Amino acid sequence: MSNLDKRATDELHARTDKHLQVLKDQIWEELEQELFSEDPLIRSRVKKLKKKNYAISLIITVAAGLLIALSLQTDTGTAFVKEIKEIFVPEKQIIQNIEGTDEETEVQLNEGKDSEYIIYVDETRYELTNGKNSDVISTIIPLPEKYPEVTMEIRQVADEKPEDLVNTIEAALKKDFPELREVEEVTEPVIGFNLHGAAGNEAESKIVNAYVISNGQEGSFVITQYYFLEAAEGHGARFHRMLETFKIVK
């Protein structure tokens, strides 16, 4: 081990030594309550604390809903939707971090199936194809055959709420991705449920990253990204940034 390596090891140990035992005891105490307490009220405490973090976004959603409802009382629905669409500029620049480097990219406004949502697409690399049941964003230049597919599919399920639909999606994805992570609630790039899985640790191993989100009514949008391990910080990062611009307009 070189002098630099030894110093790095020593300093990392020294700087992470503080309060170690206190933290260890505190964490165990909370684990004991969360996992082994016979009192269900105590066991649900951690979950309640986590839900508190989502309170702000929930308030914003409710406020936005009220604003739309109030506006619809004075304008016709169609005119309002048109106004909303006009708010979105046809083209804008975003900065995205690709493989550790900030990159300035021009993205173009695209409409989803039946104009139910908008999304900004990096049209130098990808194209959005409106399909009968779903829309698919794929690479303009096809990838060599040895690589798995690289796509982002956006599909609406009008009659099933995310909390009901997510289990069906999870079961379906587990067939190809047995090591699918536990469903996670996320607030980025969209607010909803996230399912993520890798079919191996090789450069070309398939990755799935799916989101199940509310369509603002009684249904859901399912957004499924497919890429491969080596492309996680390329196509994966670009899909993430594109999805941040996803907005429901109807």
Place this chain on the structure above:
Amino acid sequence: MNIDGWYKQILAGDKDAFRHLYEAYAEYAIRTASAITRNREMAKDAVQETFIRVYRQIDSYNQSSPFEPWFYRILTNECMRLLKKNSFYSKFEHPDLENEPSIAEESFDSLSDLYTVIQSLDDAHRIPLILKYLKGFTEKEIAEILELNHNTAKSRLFKGRQRLKDQLFPTERRLNNSE
């Protein structure tokens, strides 16, 4: 006893077996989470959530593979999730030091705080170095933990270490560049 011995007991909900696993892995989990998040409370939450996931999802651990990469994958994902969620605060807690001229100009002798230099790197290079130096993980294990291709992990470790040297030995860098 190790994970092979505890596995079935934890699967059956045995608290004692889970406590043994906690005693075996908590210390380095806390150290790693503290270094990655640079925040005591965030590290505490990350470690706590990791052990909860281990307890509840122990059945998804493949016993034929080593336990630590699986465990640290959950831990680093949790740290990164919390960092991302609280990015507004973490920016203020640790400003970007990479381009800070006062650090670049300091000599090796006066700059005793190598930890600060490691922490000034971007996450793509900082986290692999923390895993290598703090826990002694190999390139292959780091690739598995961070879900990276082996060559990507190798290159990040190399570049990260190179940046440490550049920060610590600016004179040497200038001499090499002028050659």
